């Protein structure tokens with residue numbers, strides 16, 4: 001049995017990694033989370049019981065959270081973070097404190113623990129400024145220089161902390177003898193992703209009968225990465241040998257679509273018969289985003305499979321059912 005720790009493992013991506021590893025078999029899984037965003041719902045309880053997962057509650061901004069952990073793990077997935085544009089706007093100073101502290105405390109714990117390999121989860125936001133300001137290649141490969149568009153803008157606090165993480169995990173792994181690989185995600189989506197992402201927010205607005213329906217940043221492009229594909233890329237990054245110190249762009253390079261296309265397709269799914277109105281994008285929002293995933297395809301044999309229309313349809317259906325059942329909106 002491989003011993004696996006998922007820090008921030010109760011969240012959207014973390015719990016799906018747990019499910020994947022549980023189904024695969026051969027893993028003893030531990031989750032450490034403070035349930036800031038992760039939910040102790042029936043999905044988590046079901047997986048915990050089915051795969052005998054250990055769940056530890058702890059706030060990783062405090063070094064004490066790590067005292068409850070065993071000292072040795074074969075694999076550590078570092079997923080804990082405050083995520084979402086809304087938080088960068090509402091509590092940028094807290095986001096800096098929390099994300100910096102939980103990265104630093106994890107690195108300091110790794111110094112004393114005996115860990116085989118860590119995967120640190122980063123983001124395309126780290127290079128958004130390079131694309132925006134310097135017209136860098138899209139689809140974008142891993143060697144893109146990282147850049148902050150406007151250091152004063154709260155939106156970029158998240159990217160600043162992820163850059164710290166990328167550098168920190170690589171330097172600590174070199175110095176303290178554990179392996180480390182970085183994955184940069186690109187718009188991961190799917191059922192149970194919370195309500196801070198574009199798809200659930202658009203579903204809520206359609207249900208609230210917004211008309212004319214505002215298309216913020218209608219001509220901006222994104223490529224959406226279905227959760228099962230993101231999980232497969234992440235686990236491959238962990239399990240593939242000779243990937244120490246490497247960075248991989250995990251995303252979908254097949255369908256770069258405009259926000260207008262996405263929302264209007266969702267409107268069709270939700271039988272919207274009103275009109276659309278194009279509106280300027282929120283400030284700091286990048287105009288184009290699509291990863292070049294050839295490195296992940298070649299080195300990891302990563303191969304995203306979900307067609308965007310099928311993925312969006314299953315996600316919309318999940319959210320409509322969830323909201324119509326009268327359950328609470330969750331972070």
Ligand SMILES: NC(=O)c1ccc[n+]([C@@H]2O[C@H](COP(=O)([O-])OP(=O)(O)OC[C@H]3O[C@@H](n4cnc5c(N)ncnc54)[C@H](O)[C@@H]3O)[C@@H](O)[C@H]2O)c1
Nearest residue numbers: 008010011012013034036037038060079080081123185188
């Ligand atoms: N979802 C995406 O599209 C996306 C894109 C780029 C990068 N990422 C990165 O992937 C990782 C996972 O993302 P996600 O979508 O699952 O987010 P998520 O918010 O669902 O999961 C993050 C988890 O971290 C936990 N957490 C936050 N603060 C903590 C603290 N102080 N102590 C312990 N746990 C804490 C939360 O409770 C949550 O369970 C994050 O690091 C995120 O930055 C995600």
